[in-house]
Amino acid sequence: MKIAITGLGGIGKTQLALEFAFQQKELSDCAVFWISCVNSETIDQAYRIISRELEIPGHNDAQLNVKELLRDYLSSDNSGRWLLVFDNVDDLSVWEDNTSPSSRGLLDYLPKNDIGTIVFTTRDNRAAFKLASPNVVNLSEMDESTSQQLLKNYLGNEDLVKAEEDTRILLERLAYLPLAIVQAASYVNMNQTTLQDYIQLLDKQEAGQIELLSKDFNDDWRYQSIQNSVAKTWLISFTEIKKRDPLASEFLSFMACIDSKDIPRSLLPRPSSLPEAREVEAIGTLTGYSFITKHTTGNAFSMHRLVHIATRNWLRAEETLDTWTDKAVTRLADALLEPDQTDRAQWRSCMPHAHYILTLNAGPYDYNSLLLMLFKRYGDCLYYEGRYKEAEINHEELVKIFKTTLGADHPGTLTSMYNLASVYKRQGRWDEAEKLGAQEMEACKAKLGADHPDTLSSISNLATVYQSQGRWDEAEKLGAQVVEARKTKLGADHPDTLTSMSNLALVYESQGRWDEAEKLEAQVVEARKTKLGADHPGTLTSMSNLASAYRNQGRWDEAEKLEAQVVEARKTKLGADHPDTLTSMSNLALVYESQGRWDEAEKLGAQVVEASKTKLGADHPDTLTSMSNLALVYESQGRWDEAEELGEHVVEAYKTKLGADHPDTLTSMNNVAIVWKNLDRHADALEMMQSCVEARNRVLGLNHPNTKNSAAWLTEWEE
Incomplete structure (x- = not known):
């Protein structure tokens, strides 16, 4: 019988073989023979020693093949029970000598006997199956x-x-x-x-x-001629793989320069002209040595942590670590190119590896370096993932680098400022976004011209900041200007033109011009579906905006249908905790509230509040909006105490974050006044509503629907 024990170097294969040998010796009258396969010399020496100890006739005759003598003896009936261990069988070329038709490898010298057992220990899983299939014991890590x-x-x-x-x-x-x-x-x-x-x-x-x-140590159970340290015990395998399977060695070197966990197969640097079968074989070599483990899907791998460290040390000794790091940086930068336009699943799987390299090679980065290119694209991915705090750190560093290297008015610097302003806007830091955005816009006008696409993007970005600040007249003026300029410059169906039209529709909605908002947003939805696809993030944003227009018009069934569709699409496309997904869920909860489906509205609204706190922070405007919406649900349910507690918190937070006259602050004041009225706090309610009406008259105008709504409540209470 033949048995093979396989596993990672240092996993305990030799120790298991020794334990098996001791058991065989104790349980039965069994002769045990041990052959170290470190190299061909140790194998030849072991055959001679065993033949001499067994006093096999002819063992001293130099003309006779001692391997044949031992094979024939152990195959004979008078050999008795025996166990033959071949330890460290890692070089299959010794076993399969194909140099000439008459040449013979060790496979030809294996004895065959029903009362004998042969045990192989090997780091190479494929060697194990070749020598002893199906009797292969694969050692995994200990518990x-x-x-x-x-x-x-x-x-x-x-x-x-x-x-x-x-x-x-x-x-x-x-x-x-x-x-x-x-x-x-x-x-x-x-x-x-x-x-x-x-x-x-x-x-x-x-x-x-x-x-x-790498520190060596004494171990009675390991060969004295072999270095015992973890880092050094794998060097033989690294060298053997490089010689036997260069592509596997390249994969190993590449993996050592990125994170050791969840390595996408698509990231491996395989030349496009290389047959896929060759890639499969190379991966098989690495899994065979237990250096990597294949995930159940087969599309990703993880590398043993200590192997990862040891491989990096080997590359450093070979003076190739920097070369392979550059290859990994280039490969990742390509994978993260234009993350908003490519498959999110692909670049999401690459982000931990970009983070690993950037952490290991921290800046500041030279302007022309590969690392700076990766750093920038990683920052873009953070932004699209809604990880705004991390994106802020990244983009602030980029602004410093570009200003220092290129100058304050270089187009590259202006682009980095635009991106940072976009991050501030997403964080609800609208004053900072306005200041930086206005500065960047003026520089673009001076450097590039008023109708340059980058200038128009700056104007559009600033308009959305005004929209968030409740400065709707200014937002409308800038937004309309950008729409017309982009139609002329880029065309009516250009994605940037459609974005500016969608932004303008949002302004109309905020102004209470719901019919105009609906008409313009519906036009954008259809154009984006045609141009970008039904599940593109931009299309989903337009659909969500259109659903809001329906909700404001009291067309709740249409709003529900469209918003529910957006929620599911965003969960799939962006993830359940992405800020845009949470916004859609909050909007859907509002629709449920309007439909009188208060339990569903409460459940969904509470879920959004908690997720927003975790993702964006407790004082982020989006979090406060979701809390305000939840308070509205409590109000509809007649849970006045809870509505009061949450509503009052939102009012104070809005005043601190946005200012006392911001439209969102005024909405929360209106809602709290209604709660107080129902709690019989009549004087407080009247005073709060009076303040709200005065502010809404001043900020929104007498004809805005929200102003009229508050004024109607005030009139009713004063009668």
Whole structure:
């Protein structure tokens, strides 16, 4: 019978084979023979020694093949029970000699006998199946309990293991790899340190980790001629893979320069002309050595943490780490190109790897560097993902770099300022967005001209800031200007023209001009469906805006149908916690409230409030809007105390964040006044509504629907 034990270097294959040998020796009258396959010389030497010990006739005759003699003897009936172990079978060329028709490999010298057993240990899973299929034992990492026992067995001071948290952290850092655990115990014993000391050393810079994992130690169960450290034990495999499968070596080198977890197969640097079968074989080589594990889908991989560190050290020694890092940066920058236009699933899967490289190679970055290109595109992805705080840090750094390198009025600098202003706007920091946006707009006009596409984008961005600030007349003026200019410059169906039309429709809606808003937004929806597709984020934004127009007109069934469609599409396209998805959910909750479906409105509204707090922060305008909407639901349910508590909080937060005269602040004041009236706080309600009406007259105008609504309540209460 033939058995193969396979697994990552240092996983314990030799130890398992030794344990099996001891058991066979104790359970039966069994002869055990051990052959180290470190190289062909050790194999030849082992055959000679075993033949001599067995006193096989002819073993001293130089004319005879000692391998044939041992094979024939162990295959004979008078050999007795035996176990033959071939340890470290990692070079298959020794076993399959194809140099000439008459040449023979070790496979030809394996004995065959029903009372004999052959055991192979190998790092190469494919070698294991070739030699002993189907009897292959694949060793995986140990569980925490077994790892803890191993550490305890090797530590000179068993009391150290009683520090449970330190033990857990150390074993996790060492990925439960037996060799790494034994090496750590040896270091602690020799230096009289603690587990916590060792953890702190591991958590230092990568060079420090490598130094620690490269330290040799004595182990009676390992060959004296082989270096025992974790980092060094894999060098043989790295070299063997590079020689045997160059593409696998390239994949390994590439993976070592990005994050070790969730590596998309599509990211691997395979030349387009290379057959897919060759890629499959290269991946098979790496999985065969247990350096990577394939996810169940087969479209992503993870690399063993310690292998990742050791591979980087190998590349550093080979003086190729910088070269491979540049290749990884270029590949990722290509994958993150124009993230708003490409498959989100693809660039989302690449973002952790970009973050890994950028963290490892922190700026400031040179203007012409590959890293700066990746840094910029990563920042764009953060913005489109709704991760605005991280995007802010990124874009602020880009503005500094461009200003220093190119000058304050360079088009590249102006673009970076535009992007940063967009981040501020999304964060609800409208005063900062206005200041930076106005500065960038004036610079664009001076540098590029008033009708340049970049200038028009700046004007459009500033108009949306005015819209958010409740400065609707100014927003309308700028917005209408951009619409006409873009129609002339770019065409009526250009995506940028459609964006400016959608923004103008939002202004109309805020002004209470709902028929005009509906007409313009419906036009944009159809054009975007044709131009961009039904599930494009821009199309979904227009559909959501149109649903809001329907809701304001009291066309609740149409609003519900359209907004529900947007919610599902945004969940799929953007994710359930994306700010735009949360906005749609909040709008849908408002529709439910208008339809009298208060339980559904409350459930959905409460969900949005919590998600917005987590994603955007408790004082973000969008979070406050969702809280205001939820308070409105409580009001409809007659839960006046809860409506009062939440509503009052929103009023104060709006005053602080947006100002006392902002339209959203005035809406929340109107709602709180109604709650107070129902709680019999008549004087307070009357005073609040009077303030609201006066402010709405001043800010919105006498004819705005919201002003008329508040005035109607006030008239009724004063009678």
